[in-house]
Amino acid sequence: MTDLNIIAATDTPLPALPFTGRHLIGGDWVDSDDGATFERHSPAHGTLVSRSAQGGQAETDAAIAAARAAFDAGVWSRISGKDRATMLLRVADLIEANVDEIAVWETLESGKPISQSRGEVGGAADLWRYAASLARTLKGDSHNTLGEDMLGVILKEPIGVVSIITPWNFPFWILSQKLPFALAAGCTCVIKPSEMTPTTTVRMGELLVEAGLPAGVVNIVLGHGLPVGARLSDHPEVDMVTFTGSTAVGKTISASAAGTLKKVALELGGKNPQVIFPDADLDGAADAVTFGVYFNAGECCNSSSRILVHEDIAEAFVEKVVALSRRVAFGDPMDPRTQVGAIVTPEHNAKIDGYVRQAEAAGAKICLGGGALTVPGMDGQFYQPTVVAGVTPDMPIARDEVFGPVLSVLTFRTLDEALAIVNGATYGLSAGIWSDNMHTCLDFARRAQAGTIWTNTWMDGFPEMTFGGMKQSGQGREIGSYGLEEFLEIKTLAMRIGKTRAAWVR
Template sequence: MTAYTLIPATNADLSALPFHGRHLINGSWCDSAESFERRSPAHGCLVSRHAKAGAAETTAAIEAARLSFDAGDWSRASGKERATLLLKVADLIAERSAEMALLEALETGKPITQARGEVSGAADLWRYAAALARALHGDSHDSLGPDLLAMVLQQPVGVVSIITPWNFPFWILSQKLPFALAAGCSCIVKPSEITPSTTVILGELLTEAGLPPGVVNIVLGYGDPVGALMAAHPMVDMVSFTGSTTVGRSIQAAASATLKKLALELGGKNPQVVLPDADLDAAADAVVFGSLFNAGECCNAGSRLILHRDIAADFTARLAELSARVAFGDPLDPQTQVGAIISPAHLQRIDRSVKDGLAAGAGLALGGETLQIPGLSGTFYAPTLLTGIRPDMAIAREEVFGPVLAIQSCSSLDEAISLANDTSYGLSAGIWSKDIHACLRFARSVEAGTIWTNSWMDGFPEVPFGGMKQSGLGRENGHYGLEEYLEPKSVVMRIGASTRAPWVRR
């Protein structure tokens, strides 16, 4: 039996629980007749209880966003005014980061150190968006002739529905909302019903910072009816969604009746290629990180590994040894590197995918089993390495969303590129090689929105993120992330007496 590295339960003080969440609609906090609860996937304790919205609350939030946008208190505010508020929100996030990180760790099952890093990092996204708000500008064309001048205005797209997932609740919200606000949009936000608490706290911070009522509305509940109505309602101009490709398709269909603008960040089956000339120690560490970070519940997970045959056996053995040393266990212990799977149902889906892969002929180098953490009854899955993966296997093509790495082999860079592109997804990909020519060729040839060379999952507010193919539409972060929430408007002005011959004869 494999000797995994396990971190037992701690004696954390959770007496302040449960957190109570309500909707934020037109600047007021609202309850509903029904509520729903979230229990910790690691500890089993009740973490939060929230008001459960239906169609009435959702419609009220959409109408409030529409009224606020049309009123113009925010949509026509200056860049300086928007930036000042966004910076204040960033400071307030920093002040309450410990509380937010604890709730995030408990609701998601992720390690507390990771949750702290994500909340503090999200504050930096708000600061970057504030800088963009001050720099927002259009364009002009002064070369159309002596009597003509054209301008291109950049105006907010309008009312935006923002629907966020459970795996990075606050981080992903912060890749969307501050950029929409920097552009001047009004928003309705629906967090995942599994992880809503930090979104509610953000509503408190926005109110404290002085955001006008109705500019941001938060509705708590389920995809049906809340998310469905947010995607289809005619008063909504745009939908920004992060989640599975399957749900992304349904949102695209719901939005099509009114031809809404869409930004969709969806699934991935992201490959890392390791060539024989790579720094194999650095590559092995990054591959383990890429497959196990956030328990693999990450659209950007390095869930596919393409190894050159000359190093495949030795590198796989190295991965197995490193993966077994990764600390799995209580999310509230700072030593923990990987926490609990989000739910028992999702753990079963992960295990079924692994068993199906083995039945299809894959080999098992490590894992393929649940973990029992001393003192905890939660949902934990072992680090899992599957070998001998063929391109036709489901485990090579379908997103598992768990700590599972599918290992393929290649004989050349050309074959590696072909395997990397042999997927319906195109979110991210990486290559490990000391040959800069190989790295550049890979970067130019692979169909993915982000390419890492001799690195994995390095991200920055300045650098855009998003996918190709069925990994989505649009980009987040960078100035591209702001432009998603803007509409260019051309203004053509005649500034002198017309010199054009009359079209209608007199």
């Protein structure tokens, strides 16, 4: 560990008092009826960060009722696209004005580096602005070729009340991949953030209130999956559930929602490969691989946690990645120099290590790391940058979502062999290829089973480019114009012009 780049604890002052989070229901900030609360401690510092109201079925039902009443009243669903866009732009401005403060809470609750939190929160404003542009350009279709006495119109209307259930790894960003698009469509919403990272969602609610969003359009219930998430999934007055998280929980939500046949959109896990050919820019590829596996401590559905390297260059390429990995700054997430922060819970830290130990026992070679990381002056849980070579496709570390700073290295000989390994996973979120031969890149892009394909880059994203997975990585799409479409219902309007309908009864 002495040859790693470790950032020791800094003297950055932390908030003097924990954040107090309450539910937002019908425009009012309220505690739970029974007074129950839950706490979140910093995974890096061990200090108390927030104390939040713990919701139950009563609070969830009240929030759904408020969203339903607001939707049916039309205070949001029937106003103009211009007025909705104006509100979304106002929220974007407020987000940008509060980036530094919101980022601190994000870092303290999640363990991610403060520089990344600032980028995540600040970047979310762009999602709100893009959604605002969609609110003004939303349109249906018309058919004027049905005969001189008929006109057909296809209307796109808001689907109704939407439950938004978000995860702990990107709490502010992922909320902004969903909420502004649902609002642009005219929906009303009930949000349940992860119980591990509730505070930035509450801060979002405060910004919405400050912006003047009508009461009941957005509601927030804090608490656990049982009962809050379950109730948001099966309540008959909810028209749609959008969830980001694990595949296992996504399947549970689908089952719960089936009772009322509500729409379900799921952004789930991934086991995302990068395939490296000998003719690629190997220095650029090694840097992208290093970024892809350590970004957000690997606690990212888009993490490139497995790479497939052509056997002719495998040894040299792994050496490049190991050398770069030693330079990545792990440590105190409050230090702007830090690139990788803390692991979200001790239990998750142990789970990550379990995959590494299992791979080692099966014959894989640990080229770097492979254990908990001690950061001087920090009372939290960290994991070392870890590179595991000699991995075979049947190993759990090559198939399961480890969700940590652990890279699995596999080798291949031909494109067909690489594609067989890539498509052999149950997931299909994203995949990448590195080659200077565009024929190879395009062939891979056409045949790889993944919702996003990157060629000679990794994890570039834009609000215009939609995101979502195939197979057990989920269903539906987020951001882009397709992300807006998820929150719309299609209605056909057939209009007869004049009294031209022939009598049926004679």
